[in-house]
Each structure stands twice: as C-alpha cells, then as structure tokens.
Amino acid sequence: MTPDSRLHPPTLTARLVRLPNGQLRLESPTVGLYREAPRPGSLVTPDSPIGQLEILGVLHHLLAPSEAAGVVLPAPPDTPHLAHHLARRPVAHGDLLVALDPEAATATAAALTSTSAVAGTSSGQTGKLVFRAPTAGRFYTRPGPGKPALIAPGTELRTGQAVGLIEVMKTFSRLHYNGGERGGEGLPAQARVKAILVKDETDVAAGDPLFEVEASAD
Amino acid sequence: MTARGSLPAAPPLFRRLMVGNRGEVAVRISRACDALGITPVLAVSAADRGAAYTQGRETVCLGGPRSTQSYLDMRAIVQAARQSECSALHPGWGFLSENPVFAALCEAHGVTFIGPPAHAMHRMGKKTPAKAAMRAAGLQLIPGSDGILTSVEEAQAVADRVGYPVLLKAESGGGGRGMRIARGPDEVAGAYADAQAEASAAFADGRLYLERLIEGGRHIEIQILADRYGHVIHLGERDCTVQRNHQKLIEESPSPVLPELERSRTLAAAVRAAASIGYVGAGTMEFLLDQGGTLRFMEMNTRLQVEHCVSEQRSGVDLVIEQIRVAAGHRLSLRQEDIVLRGHAIECRINAEDTTQNFRPAPGRITRWHAPASEHLRVDTHVQSGYEVPPHYDSLLCKLIASGDTRDQAIERMIAALTDLVCEGVPTTVPVHLAILRSPAFRDHHYDTRSIPGWPPA
Numbered sequence: 001m002t003p004d005s006r007l008h009p010p011t012l013t014a015r016l017v018r019l020p021n022g023q024l025r026l027e028s029p030t031v032g033l034y035r036e037a038p039r040p041g042s043l044v045t046p047d048s049p050i051g052q053l054e055i056l057g058v059l060h061h062l063l064a065p066s067e068a069a070g071v072v073l074p075a076p077p078d079t080p081h082l083a084h085h086l087a088r089r090p091v092a093h094g095d096l097l098v099a100l101d102p103e104a105a106t107a108t109a110a111a112l113t114s115t116s117a118v119a120g121t122s123s124g125q126t127g128k129l130v131f132r133a134p135t136a137g138r139f140y141t142r143p144g145p146g147k148p149a150l151i152a153p154g155t156e157l158r159t160g161q162a163v164g165l166i167e168v169m170k171t172f173s174r175l176h177y178n179g180g181e182r183g184g185e186g187l188p189a190q191a192r193v194k195a196i197l198v199k200d201e202t203d204v205a206a207g208d209p210l211f212e213v214e215a216s217a218d
Numbered sequence: 219m220t221a222r223g224s225l226p227a228a229p230p231l232f233r234r235l236m237v238g239n240r241g242e243v244a245v246r247i248s249r250a251c252d253a254l255g256i257t258p259v260l261a262v263s264a265a266d267r268g269a270a271y272t273q274g275r276e277t278v279c280l281g282g283p284r285s286t287q288s289y290l291d292m293r294a295i296v297q298a299a300r301q302s303e304c305s306a307l308h309p310g311w312g313f314l315s316e317n318p319v320f321a322a323l324c325e326a327h328g329v330t331f332i333g334p335p336a337h338a339m340h341r342m343g344k345k346t347p348a349k350a351a352m353r354a355a356g357l358q359l360i361p362g363s364d365g366i367l368t369s370v371e372e373a374q375a376v377a378d379r380v381g382y383p384v385l386l387k388a389e390s391g392g393g394g395r396g397m398r399i400a401r402g403p404d405e406v407a408g409a410y411a412d413a414q415a416e417a418s419a420a421f422a423d424g425r426l427y428l429e430r431l432i433e434g435g436r437h438i439e440i441q442i443l444a445d446r447y448g449h450v451i452h453l454g455e456r457d458c459t460v461q462r463n464h465q466k467l468i469e470e471s472p473s474p475v476l477p478e479l480e481r482s483r484t485l486a487a488a489v490r491a492a493a494s495i496g497y498v499g500a501g502t503m504e505f506l507l508d509q510g511g512t513l514r515f516m517e518m519n520t521r522l523q524v525e526h527c528v529s530e531q532r533s534g535v536d537l538v539i540e541q542i543r544v545a546a547g548h549r550l551s552l553r554q555e556d557i558v559l560r561g562h563a564i565e566c567r568i569n570a571e572d573t574t575q576n577f578r579p580a581p582g583r584i585t586r587w588h589a590p591a592s593e594h595l596r597v598d599t600h601v602q603s604g605y606e607v608p609p610h611y612d613s614l615l616c617k618l619i620a621s622g623d624t625r626d627q628a629i630e631r632m633i634a635a636l637t638d639l640v641c642e643g644v645p646t647t648v649p650v651h652l653a654i655l656r657s658p659a660f661r662d663h664h665y666d667t668r669s670i671p672g673w674p675p676a
Binding site: 030031032055056057093 | 264267278279280281282288291293294295296297298300301302323327
C-alpha cells in the first residue's frame, strides 16, 4: 500500500523551460487540478513548494525544479484562466503553472547576501571583523557633549577599552571593547579601528555593526 | 414525427467523451462522436500535441511522448476525463483497452468506460478460465490440458494423450513470449523448463498450460455485440490468416475457406458463449480453423479491433456508435435477423515500414500524401501531407477497406486503390499488399498462418 497521502503527500517536480527572454516557465508534469499557486511577486527558490496538484482526489505537492529560482511574474492580462484567485485550475502536461523572472531573484538574493554579510557573526562571511551593538539603543561615539570621540579610524584597541556609549531608556552605559568575549566573539584581543559604520547619536538595534576593526600586530 | 409537430431531438448519450487513444483510432472514435452529437476530447501525448488529426478538436496533454508517460498513464487519463468534464471514456484498441484495472479506475471516478465490465475483461484475460467458459458454452477447443499444469509429469501425460506436436504456453503470456513447442515425448521436459523460465521472467507468473500445436491453420474471428440486457448478436466472421510475426496484414470477410455448416454452428455457439459470461459491448472471439475444417477457440479480445471496419462494411452497422449506445445503457437497436451481411470486404493495413529492410519501422515526415477515393472504398487514416510519423508508437498509417459483390471484385478494387495511394517521405507496406493480392496462392486460398502468400516475391 502507498502511505496515507494525508500524512505523507506525494511530491511531483514541475518541468522547467527556459524562454528566450530569460524568463523561466514552470510547467505541469501531468494532468491535474492546480491549487495554491504562489502569488505574483513571491520568491521561488530551488526545490521549494509551488502549490499542489490534485490527481483523482489525491493532493500532490508540487516542487520547483532544482535549477529554478526567481520571482513569480503576474499572469499576462489576456489569460484570465491563469488568474491566481482561482481555487483550482485544471492543467495538462506542459501547461504553464508559474512564470519566473530569475533576474529579479538574483537581485533579491544579492541584497540578502550583502545584508547577511554585515549582520553575520563578527567574523562575517566576507572576512570583515565588526563590533556590534550588544543591545538596542542610541549609540554615542563621544563620552559627553564637546568631548572628543573615543575612537576614530586608526585607534588602537585592547580588551576593556571604552569605545562608545549606548543609551537605553535614558540610561547611559559604556561600551567596552571585548575581543574574544561576549559580543566580540572572533574579534582579536588587540585591534585597530578600520572604519566607523554608524554616525554619532544613531539609533541602533541589537547586533547592528558599529565599527569595523582589523587585527593589529601588537 | 407526430401530428402535433416534431418531437424534440433525443438528448445525446453523453455530452462529452474522452478519447484515450491516438492516431487513426482517435479519428475513428471522434467521427462516431460527431454522428451522435457528442463532443470528443482527445487525450494526446506531447508528441501528438498539435498533430494534424487533432486540429479543431479539444485536447488534453497527458505527458511525455513515450506511451508509459501518456497513453498508458491510467491516472492521467482518468483525471483528464474528469477535469475536461467528460462523463465517458473510449479506450479504442491497444494501449489500455483490455486492462480491467483501468476500466475499474474509470468506474470508481464516475467515468463510464466504453467496453465490457471489468470482471468480464478480467475473466477473459486469463487463458484457462476463458477456455473453461467457452467449453461450457459449447465451443470447440484446441485439445490440451484441463487448466494449469502442476508438474512436468502431468505435462508429459497430457501431451501423450492429445498427440504431438504440442505447445506449452504461459497462463499470463502474450506476444509470443513464454511459448515452447515439443515435437516428441523427449522434448516435453526441456520445453516445460524453458517456457516456465521465460514466463516467470517476463510475466512474473510461471504457470503453464498445454495445447496441441495446430500447424497450418487459418485465423478466423467472430465479431460479437452485446448489450446489458443479455441480448447478443454477431456480425459474421473475419479471416485474418495473412500475418507476419503475429501482426495481421490483410483481413477479409467472409472467410473464403470456412465450410458453411461450421460457420453457422460456430457463430451461434459464439453468441451463446458471450451471453453465458455476461459479456457487454463489442468483442471478438478468435479461432483457429484446423485442416479438418473445425473452428477451435483460441481467445477472446474484449475490445474493438483494428479490422472491425471489415464487418462494418459488410453489415452497415457502425460498431463504435453501437458501443457508445450500449455503454450509455441502451438496448441493442438491432436483432440478429436485422443483420444482413452483403458481398465481400477486404482490408489492407498500410504501415510505415521498409519492406526491403525486413519490415523495419520507418518514422519520418510524410512530404506528400494522397489517399484514393472511390465508391466502394473506405479509408481510415490520420495522415495528411506534412504529417510527422512519430517514432514512439506503432507504424500504422492507414487502413484501406474495399468491398464488392464477390471476393475477386473486392480484390480488384483494392489493387486499384493501392496503386492510386501516394505516400512520399516514408516507405510503406503497399508493395507487400500488391504482391499478396496479385498472387495465385492468395486468389486460390492456398495459404495458412505459416507463410505470406506471394511474399517474398519469387
């Protein structure tokens, strides 16, 4: 016996056709009623679900092929039968399920990658060493108005050295450089400030990068 | 119709009908649908999508070009029928037409399967129950074992009783596989072992039965039509002796060699046999005419056959229309005494095969096609100029059916039609048909299933 399809839905993989204009066409592999199509503008990634195909009353999960990624394009205006509001749309082998724009996906993916590089661990994927805000609050580079900034590009840092202030609910706390410790995992114990990434008096979230450092020899 | 004005037209039997087949078969069934006011919806494979014969028809693409991905994909076909709102499905011939599981799947999903009920199909699909039912109905059988053989010793004993040569055959066999001949007592054990091994490998069923091998017989079959209410009629016999590798080349009706007494006796027995098993729809019983002039039952095909046109031309009955009517629950509109079989009809199957290369199938593009047309000629084809013969399916291009008052007249008309047929781009079997029809052996009936009369040319 086949396993209970309500608990273990069978899966089918859509067929991929590359159009001359660069768009990807995901086609139905067989005959069935197509439901829960992804909405226009949503992102389809390789092997991700793109809805369900009902064949003789059995729901099959439809997956995108492993080479397909892109943003779902809206149905052309002259094809009302492709409208996404239809609960179930009869499709045959080779019929269009969704059209994807892979370049929109590349842009989205690039944006995601650059964000994650900054928001990643201290020793981010790109090899940058960043000092991050331990809590949300307002970041000050100076200990008081009219006083010089605690750090500037080129400042040599050691563990325990004050690098700025953070104000949380009217309470000011000093931020200390803490190479290798909490909030500073991966940072060297001795470092030189390379670039300051946020301006004085900027509201930051926990984990936001505040400045970039590089290891110094001594 | 009445004095108060004409009655409204009868409602169609079905409004929409799925055609689960391709090519010439789909064309034939669509034509019957047109005559009945039914909208046919053609199930097609990716290779047949857009073929000329689908123009102007609704289609649903089932899957890839290979049969297993399309015309043999039961779920896809039934789902296609459902979502295109067809309440009936005609399987045609070949593909899934004799598959009881498919018939049951159609019924389970509310689609009327145009063919016999699944249980009748299942019963006739297995060799020994089919033979038991036919024996009980009074048909002559080929002498052999009473059902499945249990051992080599039993095979030896049965073979000694029925006489040599004998044929060991697989219960679930087909297509000539799982068959071995034993010409003497010392060959039985070896043939038994070989046939069993082949049957186990090919059909996962090593059960065998044994029959006397009838050499030099003629292949004769009887067309049956039955409704759900126990009415069964026959449409005469067809002689399909001209074969190559179990593939029929020429079919004709009536058989030129069948004794009149044997014909009437067997036709009546065939009708009784079909009624006794509760058969519904169109079916064919195949017989071997042995050299003593006795028709011996071989098997029943629970479907329409390629050569059904021969019986249609003689009787004037449209078998596909009758099938659809019966499936819709109608009674047969004809009684046996209404059936008048006229003259002689002969059919040639024109295949895309290279007769100079041992009948190698020759797919390709038909650059020019012209089918003959005349009063006594019927042409069943899906081919047009520019048609691409796909390499995935059988090689049948066209069927020519000629009729006449006499056999000779029908043959002469067929020769004229074959000469007029134009097919450029792919080789066809027309030269073989011409050689057969012109041969003295064919004209004088001196041939049997072992050889093709007039071929190869001397």
